[in-house]
Amino acid sequence: MSAEHKLPHEVAVHENLSNEQMRTNLTTAMHILQKNRLKVIDDRFEDWQGLRARARQAKNNALMSLDERLLEFEKNATKNGMHVHWASSDTDACEIIYQIMMEKKANKILKGKSMASEEIGLNHYLEKKGLKAVESDLGELVLQLDEDTPVHIVVPAIHRNRYQIGQTFKDKLGASLESEPEKLNAIAREHLRNQFEDLKIGLSGVNFAMSEQGAIWLIENEGNGRMCTTASDIHIALCGIEKVMQSFEDAATMVHLLTPSATGQFIPTYNNIITGPRKNGDLDGPREVHIVLFDHNRTRMLANKNYYEALRCIRCGACMNFCPVYDKIGGHTYQTTYPGPIGEVISPNLFGIDKTGDILSFCSLCGRCSEVCPVKIPLANLIRTLRSDKAGQGEQKLLGDENMHHNKAEAFAMRNFQMAATNGGLWRFSLGNAHYFNWAVQGLKSALPVIKKWSEFKDLPSIKVDLYKEVQKLEGVSYE
Amino acid sequence: MLNKVYFYATCLGTAAMQEMVLNAIKLLRKEGVEVIFKKNQTCCGQPSFNSGYFNESKEVALYNTRLFEKDYPIIVPSGSCAGMMSHDYIELFKEDKRLDEIKHFSSKVIELSQYLDQVLNVNYEDKGEPIKVTWHSNCHALRVQKSITSSKNLIKRLKNVELIELEYEQECCGFGGTFSVKEPEISNAMARAKVNDIQNTGAKYIISGDGGCLLNIKGTMSRMGLDIKGFHLYDFLLKRLEGAKL
Numbered sequence: 073m074s075a076e077h078k079l080p081h082e083v084a085v086h087e088n089l090s091n092e093q094m095r096t097n098l099t100t101a102m103h104i105l106q107k108n109r110l111k112v113i114d115d116r117f118e119d120w121q122g123l124r125a126r127a128r129q130a131k132n133n134a135l136m137s138l139d140e141r142l143l144e145f146e147k148n149a150t151k152n153g154m155h156v157h158w159a160s161s162d163t164d165a166c167e168i169i170y171q172i173m174m175e176k177k178a179n180k181i182l183k184g185k186s187m188a189s190e191e192i193g194l195n196h197y198l199e200k201k202g203l204k205a206v207e208s209d210l211g212e213l214v215l216q217l218d219e220d221t222p223v224h225i226v227v228p229a230i231h232r233n234r235y236q237i238g239q240t241f242k243d244k245l246g247a248s249l250e251s252e253p254e255k256l257n258a259i260a261r262e263h264l265r266n267q268f269e270d271l272k273i274g275l276s277g278v279n280f281a282m283s284e285q286g287a288i289w290l291i292e293n294e295g296n297g298r299m300c301t302t303a304s305d306i307h308i309a310l311c312g313i314e315k316v317m318q319s320f321e322d323a324a325t326m327v328h329l330l331t332p333s334a335t336g337q338f339i340p341t342y343n344n345i346i347t348g349p350r351k352n353g354d355l356d357g358p359r360e361v362h363i364v365l366f367d368h369n370r371t372r373m374l375a376n377k378n379y380y381e382a383l384r385c386i387r388c389g390a391c392m393n394f395c396p397v398y399d400k401i402g403g404h405t406y407q408t409t410y411p412g413p414i415g416e417v418i419s420p421n422l423f424g425i426d427k428t429g430d431i432l433s434f435c436s437l438c439g440r441c442s443e444v445c446p447v448k449i450p451l452a453n454l455i456r457t458l459r460s461d462k463a464g465q466g467e468q469k470l471l472g473d474e475n476m477h478h479n480k481a482e483a484f485a486m487r488n489f490q491m492a493a494t495n496g497g498l499w500r501f502s503l504g505n506a507h508y509f510n511w512a513v514q515g516l517k518s519a520l521p522v523i524k525k526w527s528e529f530k531d532l533p534s535i536k537v538d539l540y541k542e543v544q545k546l547e548g549v550s551y552e
Numbered sequence: 553m554l555n556k557v558y559f560y561a562t563c564l565g566t567a568a569m570q571e572m573v574l575n576a577i578k579l580l581r582k583e584g585v586e587v588i589f590k591k592n593q594t595c596c597g598q599p600s601f602n603s604g605y606f607n608e609s610k611e612v613a614l615y616n617t618r619l620f621e622k623d624y625p626i627i628v629p630s631g632s633c634a635g636m637m638s639h640d641y642i643e644l645f646k647e648d649k650r651l652d653e654i655k656h657f658s659s660k661v662i663e664l665s666q667y668l669d670q671v672l673n674v675n676y677e678d679k680g681e682p683i684k685v686t687w688h689s690n691c692h693a694l695r696v697q698k699s700i701t702s703s704k705n706l707i708k709r710l711k712n713v714e715l716i717e718l719e720y721e722q723e724c725c726g727f728g729g730t731f732s733v734k735e736p737e738i739s740n741a742m743a744r745a746k747v748n749d750i751q752n753t754g755a756k757y758i759i760s761g762d763g764g765c766l767l768n769i770k771g772t773m774s775r776m777g778l779d780i781k782g783f784h785l786y787d788f789l790l791k792r793l794e795g796a797k798l
Binding site: 082085086089095099103396397400401433434435436437438439440442443453456457458459460461462463465482483486487489490492493494495496497499500503525528529530531532533537538539540542543546547548549550551552 | 559561563565566567568570571573574577578581585586587588589590591592593594595597599600601602603604605606607608609611612615619643691692695696720722723724726727728729731732733734735736737738739740741742743745767768770771772774775
């Protein structure tokens with residue numbers, strides 16, 4: 073979502089929370105995804121925790137030697153006949169794709185699902201140049217027809233039910249009004265067949281890139297991704313630099329974690345391992361394969377001792393599937409490409425804490441995201457650390473920090489809290505005639521209208537007892 | 553041999569749940585445990601820690617390590633505060649030269665239900681009427697302090713109490729300390745979802761081992777005008793042992 077269209081934080085929260093249909097769709101879907109994940113781990117895995125530990129290590133090894141990995145990937149991919157492009161920013165990456173389209177005289181590309189393309193704003197960039205990017209992933213197609221944005225990184229249109237999708241197909245594709253999944257699929261299939269027919273350039277993301285093999289691994293469930301990467305003359309793969317790993321075995325470990333975490337499937341429906349363009353004698357496959365390796369602040373993130381861990385993310389979405397905040401407000405409320413717990417960590421790092429730091433309050437620190445993350449990113453801890461950066465107490469300055477306005481009232485309140493909490497006499501004095509959240513009222517009143525906000529939705533208890541006096545009356549208790 | 557322990561009342565216990573603190577101490581006294589109540593105790597520091605004010609939180613943590621200096625177990629009637637002091641302090645000081653001092657303090661902290669269940673292995677005689685209850689797990693107790701099994705074990709020792717497990721038990725109730733006042737509307741949506749699950753069990757009593765969650769859930773149920781009572785675990789246990797009316 074572009075910055076110029078950003079809604080005020082509270083407005084975004086209120087509007088999305090009030091969308092009953094979206095909340096029902098999301099809650100139902102998230103509970104199904106949660107159950108699927110637990111079931112597949114129980115039924116099919118002997119050592120899930122061991123696999124997580126191994127994946128964490130493999131990804132860390134790749135990150136710790138990323139410069140080496142990237143050069144190795146470039147060397148081997150080039151040897152395999154792929155063209156490797158380097159982009160430092162989001163705009164650079166868009167520009168490279170635009171230039172390839174110009175060179176090939178293509179006014180349209182067909183896209184497989186790629187959150188990276190959302191991150192760099194590719195569709196919007198091409199549109200401004202008068203070019204078209206057409207989505208082929210079913211969820212993305214629904215959203216493109218509806219001029220909506222993804223609500224989730226794995227299941228982008230999960231906030232829409234089949235009746236709403238049927239209506240979209242009727243309104244935008246002129247199809248008959250349907251709601252049965254099979255019939256909806258048939259409508260989409262027929263529409264996409266026409267798109268694939270004159271396909272010149274197909275674009276995909278990359279799940280894992282293997283430096284030793286100079287190859288990329290793409291997983292998907294619909295088969296449209298394979299169409300985009302094989303039916304076209306030219307295939308462009310958009311790849312964040314953190315996706316590069318050392319070996320095929322390392323990538324295989326990741327794939328084993330990814331689909332169970334994302335949807336509860338044991339394996340993905342389609343595994344596409346691409347080692348290069350069509351060779352002599354091959355019956356199909358693109359004649360050219362381009363890989364765009366883009367940074368977009370990942371190097372900066374890698375250099376930060378706290379947040380490099382989030383570069384292990386394999387975009388499975390498990391953290392959002394299990395987040396009790398995400399399923400209430402949905403992905404749009406975050407107003408950034410990546411919602412949910414992982415979004416709270418990477419969005420400020422990729423787009424700037426000044427632009428996306430407000431989403432750090434979308435977390436009760438329940439810790440469920442850290443618990444389910446297949447690559448063991450300590451998401452809740454990192455969200456807390458980002459709050460510290462936002463408060464101006466971080467050691468390494470985050471992107472956009474120079475534009476931050478620190479909350480002086482909150483800082484003042486926290487100093488007051490510290491003062492009271494390190495002074496027993498003062499603490500006892502303020503709580504002796506206790507009233508619920510008394511310290512908070514005393515300490516935080518300048519930062520937060522605590523009581524008002526609490527009592528807007530919830531009743532307050534009434535307090536009658538002087539604890540200090542009563543404790544002293546107990547036999548066998550020394551009050552010292 | 554008589555056990556001697558420190559009792560950590562927690563800030564919510566001191567400010568809003570004084571009865572619970574007194575009942576928790578009585579549960580320890582019932583087992584013959586000698587209790588030290590430090591009058592200068594304050595708060596574990598979660599409000600500032602979770603808001604990202606690490607400098608202030610460190611000062612509070614150091615204050616606690618020095619106040620509870622002797623090698624007695626520090627008994628905390630809250631998984632949330634116990635988790636903060638036994639695990640999060642170590643995270644907070646992971647790159648600090650005072651880490652060893654903090655680690656020593658953290659190793660002494662234990663949640664009350666863990667102490668009653670695992671250390672004292674209490675034997676409870678339930679004097680109350682047969683009832684059905686459900687249980688809310690506090691997130692920090694569940695994932696950090698890992699005291700939920702012990703808490704439930706204590707309820708299971710009561711012969712007239714049937715424990716009905718809550719659906720989506722591992723989902724947060726929306727308290728989250730300052731979260732509930734920074735994002736009140738989202739917090740309310742989460743609390744309502746939790747209350748809905750509680751209603752679905754058919755139980756008329758919801759028990760929890762955490763004051764914050766309980767205030768959140770009870771406050772929401774009261775606003776909704778429901779006929780379901782919320783009890784802190786330690787209030788509930790003592791009432792059952794004394795045969796008092798719930």
